[in-house]
Amino acid sequence: MRKILFKLIAVFFILTSCNNPNEKLSILLKSPEVDRENRYEVYVSKKLNITVPKTKFCEYHEFAIYRDSLFYGVHITNSLNIDVYNLVNESFAYDIKVPEYLVKTNKIMNLFIQTPDSIFFQESFPPSVLIINSKGDLIKRFNIENDFENFENNADIPGLYSFPTIIGYRDPIFNSSKNLLYLIMHPIGAHNSRGGYKNTYRVGVYDIEKANWLSFFGRPEGIMKFKGKLFYNYDLSIPYFLIVNDTAFITYPMDHYIYIYDISSGELIYKKAGNSQYCNKLPNPLKTSKIRDTQAAWNFRIQIPFYGPLFYNSKMNMFTRIFHFRQPLKDVNGKLNSGKNRKGSIIIFDKDMNIVGETVFKNGSLGILKSLPLSDGILMARQPHYWQSDDTLVYRYKYEIRLIKQSE
Amino acid sequence: MNRQKLILIFVIFLVIIPFYSCSHKNDTRYKYFEGFKFYLKSTFKMDLSVNKDEKIYYVLLLDGCEPCMKYNSEILLELKNDNIIPILIGKPSNDRWNDFIKSLKKKWTVLEDVNNEIFFYETGISKPLLIHVENGKCIFFMSVSDSKVNEAYNYLSGL
Numbered sequence: 001m002r003k004i005l006f007k008l009i010a011v012f013f014i015l016t017s018c019n020n021p022n023e024k025l026s027i028l029l030k031s032p033e034v035d036r037e038n039r040y041e042v043y044v045s046k047k048l049n050i051t052v053p054k055t056k057f058c059e060y061h062e063f064a065i066y067r068d069s070l071f072y073g074v075h076i077t078n079s080l081n082i083d084v085y086n087l088v089n090e091s092f093a094y095d096i097k098v099p100e101y102l103v104k105t106n107k108i109m110n111l112f113i114q115t116p117d118s119i120f121f122q123e124s125f126p127p128s129v130l131i132i133n134s135k136g137d138l139i140k141r142f143n144i145e146n147d148f149e150n151f152e153n154n155a156d157i158p159g160l161y162s163f164p165t166i167i168g169y170r171d172p173i174f175n176s177s178k179n180l181l182y183l184i185m186h187p188i189g190a191h192n193s194r195g196g197y198k199n200t201y202r203v204g205v206y207d208i209e210k211a212n213w214l215s216f217f218g219r220p221e222g223i224m225k226f227k228g229k230l231f232y233n234y235d236l237s238i239p240y241f242l243i244v245n246d247t248a249f250i251t252y253p254m255d256h257y258i259y260i261y262d263i264s265s266g267e268l269i270y271k272k273a274g275n276s277q278y279c280n281k282l283p284n285p286l287k288t289s290k291i292r293d294t295q296a297a298w299n300f301r302i303q304i305p306f307y308g309p310l311f312y313n314s315k316m317n318m319f320t321r322i323f324h325f326r327q328p329l330k331d332v333n334g335k336l337n338s339g340k341n342r343k344g345s346i347i348i349f350d351k352d353m354n355i356v357g358e359t360v361f362k363n364g365s366l367g368i369l370k371s372l373p374l375s376d377g378i379l380m381a382r383q384p385h386y387w388q389s390d391d392t393l394v395y396r397y398k399y400e401i402r403l404i405k406q407s408e
Numbered sequence: 409m410n411r412q413k414l415i416l417i418f419v420i421f422l423v424i425i426p427f428y429s430c431s432h433k434n435d436t437r438y439k440y441f442e443g444f445k446f447y448l449k450s451t452f453k454m455d456l457s458v459n460k461d462e463k464i465y466y467v468l469l470l471d472g473c474e475p476c477m478k479y480n481s482e483i484l485l486e487l488k489n490d491n492i493i494p495i496l497i498g499k500p501s502n503d504r505w506n507d508f509i510k511s512l513k514k515k516w517t518v519l520e521d522v523n524n525e526i527f528f529y530e531t532g533i534s535k536p537l538l539i540h541v542e543n544g545k546c547i548f549f550m551s552v553s554d555s556k557v558n559e560a561y562n563y564l565s566g567l
Contacts, residue, residue: 294534295440334446335528 040357217266438549443530
């Protein structure tokens with residue numbers, strides 16, 4: 001009798017456990033052990049001093065950079081205007097007024113600067129990509145959702161997708177030699193009908209000459225593949241994407257690894273650990289009941305550590321990845337933590353994605369969602385309590401990568 | 409009670425507990441009321457533990473989506489309950505809401521949180537909130553999604 005009861009209890013524990021993450025997920029959440037060197041750091045090489053015209057803004061919600069020299073910004077309250085600053089002369093350059101009739105949602109989002117006369121941006125509804133010149137004239141518009149239906153191998157697209165905007169760092173990338181546009185995609189709904197979430201794609205390749213989808217790649221990997229029916233907040237579920245020559249890099253805010261793809265075939269070639277040495281473990285994703293409680297989900301979002309985008313620093317032929325540390329839910333006054341003093345780091349990689357350094361930033365000196373890649377480092381804004389006045393552009397700290405120790 | 413019975417009770421207990429812990433309770437209590445009180449006190453110097461009057465707070469995000477603003481503005485303009493205190497969060501996404509705000513100010517004492525301070529408190533805000541307070545306690549709460557605007561109107565007009 002006792003033996004039977006004992007077995008019953010054991011079986012019962014297994015059957016009734018509340019969605020405990022599986023073993024694979026638990027392993028992936030832990031920081032992988034990786035050989036890392038400490039030969040490089042980033043340091044402030046220059047502080048820009050750009051005066052902002054009275055009608056302009058010191059901070060922008062959408063921004064992009066062109067060849068280390070021009071900064072493009074769109075402010076939420078004037079979202080049909082692209083303000084351009086010259087980072088070399090340290091001055092306001094000009095603004096681009098986009099006619100209201102061109103942008104149905106009145107919001108320019110996901111900026112990508114191919115050249116000053118070839119500016120890409122996205123519109124959320126209907127999902128579109130527009131190309132304009134420096135005068136704001138429309139060069140071309142692509143209604144990417146409509147064209148989605150025309151994809152020849154439509155049966156291979158499992159379910160519906162959205163093209164994320166607003167959350168930053170998910171801009172389109174245009175490959176001018178191939179006339180191909182790469183767009184981040186996010187699956188909508190359960191995707192159960194054609195193999196489920198694991199078979200969805202994260203990057204769509206759009207042929208702008210044919211105005212049609214060419215292919216899709218980047219199925220979820222790592223934590224996102226094995227999270228099952230658990231969830232992270234929306235912005236943490238969407239990958240970052242980078243192209244360098246014939247190689248594509250997909251990274252996730254909630255995954256230690258960097259996933260490296262062949263751009264032609266869309267095949268995953270290999271993955272490489274790109275974790276911060278200051279993160280032992282990423283938190284488990286949340287159950288549905290928790291993620292649906294907006295406040296509980298926001299409280300989770302405030303506290304957890306997460307990775308920022310991966311940048312390529314072309315002059316150095318190196319890579320940098322941003323990491324934001326875990327922080328307490330509330331500040332000393334009992335209010336929800338604004339992230340004012342959040343710690344962070346920049347992880348530095350060599351051309352083969354080996355970790356060769358990590359520089360720590362304290363007291364909010366690494367702004368959240370406020371960094372841009374430079375060929376030799378990062379252009380960065382700090383958290384708002386560092387801002388001195390409303391008339392100075394906050395993206396002013398030029399961090400350069402430098403060697404601090406020769407290889408042994 | 410012998411040992412076997414004890415084990416049996418333990419097994420039954422094990423059966424019941426997970427069902428409670430894993431189920432999703434669908435109650436209408438305001439689980440972030442403490443956070444809301446803290447928000448009122450810090451932002452508007454209103455202490456609900458001192459002020460025991462009956463009040464109905466209607467928290468509205470001015471930069472919310474257009475349909476949300478439209479539905480909520482319509483019912484607020486129709487309501488005649490003196491106890492309502494609208495709390496307006498942020499700045500309107502469109503100038504055409506300025507007249508609506510003026511009308512609200514003519515009807516009631518309006519609290520304005522232009523700097524979105526509410527997001528630094530645990531209030532559960534994502535949609536408009538209806539919080540009915542009496543004797544310092546929350547007696548009714550509703551997160552007013554677009555589909556619940558009529559329900560909110562019925563509740564408020566029936567008081």
